[in-house]
Amino acid sequence: MPTQQMLDRGDNEKELKENLDLLEELCEVAAIREANYKKRIEQYYNVRVVPYVFKQGDYVLRCNEASRVQSTGKLGPRWEGSYVIKSIAGKGAYELQTIGGLPVARTWNDMHLRKCYL
Structure with missing residues (x-):
């Protein structure tokens, strides 16, 4: 039984590095989603904004x-x-x-x- 719970030190290091690589990937995906969300919000706002344009003499x-x-x-x-x-x-x-x-x-x-x- 103790042999199943024992981990190899090399495997542990490898798993930690893979988790760190996945973490960076997840952060990049989150940044891309945030940028897309902000772009959609900006488009939503800009469609509804009525620009005021006045001419000389108005x-x-x-x-x-x-x-x-x-x-x-x-x-x-x-x-x-x-x-x-x-x-x-x-x-x-x-x-x-x-x-x-x-x-x-x-x-x-x-x-x-x-x-x-x-």
Whole structure:
């Protein structure tokens, strides 16, 4: 009976090396699955995102939380303005001016703007 439970030292080392090789393989498989999962999540998100594209001369409203002009509280207005897109400053950034023609101090990201129909 003791002979069945006794292991050869060389066989033990061989089994440990095989297990380490399998462990590396399992880690690689897990990394590939994770990358595929992240790619699918990104595709799912990107299909549902509606890009905001404004042209020069479009009328927009500005998010009151982003500008912090007035403390709105819970029941206050969320959007302020009407502003006109003066120029496109870059990727998703716009320079605004009031309807009267006065320039607004800084550039605004498209996520803080909403199309206004006058």
